[in-house]
Amino acid sequence: MNSKTVHHPETSMLLEFSAGTLETAASICVSAHLHFCAHCRDSLLRLDQVGSKLMEDSQAEPVDEALFASVMERIDRLEDGASEPDKYSQVGDYPPSVNKLIEADDNPPLWRRLSGSVDVASLKTGQKKFEVALHRICAGGKTPKHDHGGLEYTVVLKGSFSDERSVYSEGDFILRKPGDTHQPMGAQNGECICLSAQSAPIKLSSPLGFIMNNLLRINPR
């Protein structure tokens, strides 16, 4: 899509993504960013070329043909389903990696109210290390100030938001580490929808934190 993104994943993440060793939730976020970012798609292409050269030079491993066939069949099913209209209209139309997650879920996620300005739709990813979800911040909405007990990846899918450090627009990739504190605020000109993966429940640091802490906790699906 557009190539105006200014916040990108680190090269080490792209390297792991290329090698297929990046953790599932992080891969979903990188994949969503790549949908928007031509710069990172170019970097990934170069890394893939280096990787395939290394593979050529190493000895081939035998492939489990039954496993390979079942994986390909699953991918085909997902691709067929993605063309059906309305199946994921309950949450919206997103980059293919996000659409596939929604499409593969027998109970498509629904928006739930988290606070006056924020809704959440949890995504099922088949792993438990990260809670992966879509967050929707209404125009001008403020989320509670919070810090992080673990890693949090965020990709802006629609609109924009800001915090104390910067403004983040469509496609931007943000990594928050343990100890980081911020208070995201939706742009005034429209709602903002983000994909996020949190490795641990966030801790609220505002005076209302003790009430909001439980509300913000996403139920793993």
Ligand SMILES: [Zn+2]
């Ligand atoms: Zn990028």
